[in-house]
Amino acid sequence: MRADKARRQRELAQARARLIAHLQRVVGPSLTAEEAQAALEKAKAWAPGGARTMDDYFAEHPKALTEPSPHCPVQVVRLLQHFEATGHGEAVTQLACARCHRTGLRLPRIAPEGRCCDWCVGRTELRPCARCGQNGHIVAQREEGPICRRCYRKDPLFLKECAGCGRNTAPAIRCEDGTSFCAHCNPNKPEHECIHCGELRPANAITENGPVCRRCYLAPPQLCDLCQQIKPIRYRKPEGEPLICGDCYRGPKRTCVQCGQVRHGFTRREGAFYCTSCRQRRWLPCADCGQTRPVKVNWPVGSLCDSCYQRRRRHPAPCGQCGTLRALVGRTEDGRNTCGPCSGTDIDYTCPRCGQPGAAYAGGACAHCVVKDRVRALLGNEDGIVHPQLQPLAEQLAAAPHPWSVLLWMRRSDAARMLASLAAHQGEITHEFLDDLPQDWRTLYIRELLVAAGTLPKRAEHFARLQLWLTDTLKDLPLHHAQIIRPFAEWGVLRSARRRADKGRYGLGSANSDRRSIRAAIKFMPWLDDNSITLCDLDQEGLDLWLTTNPTQRRDLAAFIRWAVARRLTNKVAIKTKKAGLPSQFLDTDDLNQQLRRCLNDDTLPLEARIIGALTSLYALPTTRILELTTDRFHRDGDDAYLTIGKHPVLLPPRLAVLIERQIASPIRTSVLKQPHSDIPSFLFPGQPPSRPRSAHTVTAYMRKHGLPGISARNTAMWEAITDLPPIVVSDLFGLHPHTAYAWAQYAQNSWAEYLEAVQNAD
Secondary structure (H helix, E strand, O other): OHHHHHHHHHHHHHHHHHHHHHHHHHHOOOOOHHHHHHHHHHOOOOOHHHHHHHHHHHHHOOOOOOOOOOOOOHHHHHHHHHHHHOOOHHHOOOOOOOOOOOOOOOOOEEEOOEEEOHHHHHHHOEEEOOOOOOEEEEEEEEOOEEEEHHHHOOOOOOOEEEOOOOOEEOOOEEOOOOOEEOOOOOOOOOEEEOOOOOOEEEEEEEOOOOEEEOOOOOOOEEEOOOOOOEEEEEEEOOOOOOEEEOOOOOOOEEEOOOOOOEEEEEEOOOOOEEEOOOOOOOEEEOOOOOOEEEOOEEEOOEEEOHHHHHHHHHOOEEOOOOOOEEOOOEEOOOOOEEOOHHHOOOOOOEOOOOOOEOOEEEOOEEHHHHHHHHHHHHHEOOOOOEOHHHHHHHHHHHOOOOHHHHHHHHHHOHHHHHHHHHHHHOOOOOHHHHHOOOOOHHHHHHHHHHHHOOOOOOOOHHHHHHHHHHHHHHOOOOHHHHHHHHHHHHHHHHHHHHHHHHOOOOOHHHHHHHHHHHHHHHHHHHHHHHOOOOHHHOOHHHHHHHHHHOHHHHHHHHHHHHHHHHOOOOOOOOOOOOOOOOOOOOOOHHHHHHHHHHHHHOOOOOHHHHHHHHHHHHHOOOHHHHHOOEHHHEEEEOOEEEEEOOOOEEEOOHHHHHHHHHHHHOOOOOOOOOOOOOOOOOEOOEOOOOOOEOOHHHHHHHHHHOOOOOHHHHHHHHHHHHHHOOHHHHHHHHOOOHHHHHHHHHHHHHHHHHHHHHHHHHO
């Protein structure tokens, strides 16, 4: 080891000696050995690695200092610049930048052409900017890091006050007295006689016919790569990128200082970037709605706010002059809305693909055309071919009445991304296949979409979800608990639930009640273990003790106790449940009639609220029953209209019949899909998706918001009906169970008897 070290030291000393001798031969006798060593140390060529590298390089290139190569090591450049600085520059030749051919610059970077200065490399190299975060040409260094050319031109350290216009802008020329001028005020800018106006002005372009000033210059129209129309190009991207006309250009894409999102927008004069939604606009009265709002666009009709602008674009109408169906952008003196050509402008929102008028969504195409492409990309394979099983869903999404909602859903929803992964599976999607996936809201929503589109058959979903939940719950139970809970769940709960589901009478409320019963039994079993009580030894005292500490689960545990007693798994214990209390919330008859008149006549109320409130006030229907009504239950017979609530049709007031007809013709949809099959009656109040009705909980809160109480109005309506009609008639007309109708009749009769007795006693 010592011999090798000594050998390497001898070789290093010999290499250093050869380097000093080589430098003295090139520079001449004026260079001493000490100066040569100092030059090598300055060039970082004295260390062992650098010395060996330079020794080998000088051996291959003896004229490296007088005829330097563009691909030489960086130590050669440092030696040349050191000799120039110390007065030995005449003996060597300085290496120039391979691109700009300037000497005396640092050449730290090597390009295919050879060594280049930082400026030349930065002009072609894209690196992240420390300010805007975008990849750009780095031209300066600041405290936060490198900044690109675009940010540099907005840097307060770079901006100067123009001596001509006084604006704080990028200087185009700097004078000896320290003043500067912008590009517009540059006094040295040559002036030419414009071939159009004849005035002497700076030329904006030198055409084949001669110079043209800025006022007279019009950019030659070209084919816009987005809308495919011949228009003046607003934005020219780098080579290979599309050309964008003024109508399609949405500005650069950066981080908005207001909302923080990366969106298209514009940079204000002070340098802040605002997206299209957040940028500051003038506040003027809107030409349509008359309200003073931020101006979205200035059309021939006048200044429009964002709402009116979107409405005119998305809802084309026949022009008041030519009759063509277009987006109406102008207005005549007599108040008729006109299209772009009739208003003297070229504004025309016509889709270049389908030829239909309307707002462009992306690439100049309308939302209907864009949604077809994106649905095909979402559900199709690499060739854009959609699996035959998913074709009905693809057609439903592509034909959605509100394509903007579909596009927003595909862009933001996790369910859409999960649906895309299922489509990439390219296998058959069944209920059993979806059952094996995590049962979260995404799986539930996708299943409902497929059922609504007809891809999957309809099933008793609440019962099926109860089965899946039970299977997943029983896996985590101890064996001795599962041996009791499983029979109870399968024979005491699921058996009854299956019968009701087969009859179509098993809803969300029933499923939640069954889950609570099973959870209560699961919670009860560990309590027995903690108190060293077996189920067969359970007595009434022990059961009452548990009920004392868990009073809210009295009704939930009752089913399990009854099942265990019936199968002799425990002693004859019982849970006494409280009977349902009598109705206590009522409205005065005058208040009920006033609410009914409001629902039938008040046009300020939403249509759905008017129908639900009227059905509740007239026929004492609960909200859940109203939401289960389908459109086929309404029919007309001559001038009369009927609604089948129970077994027999009920005559409707004419005003209510008109409201229901309006709801059937144009229901308020909360789903992106329409009802797919015309032979299947749709719900009167379709939900999301339309294969199921609206949520009762949501509708109840919706009615309460508009001052239409449900329970009190229903109780009063039932009271009036049961006092005017026999219970069996009320049962048939309103679809009540006979026991419920007789219970109401008994309640009303007892109440009247108590009232009459109180009156007689008072007399």
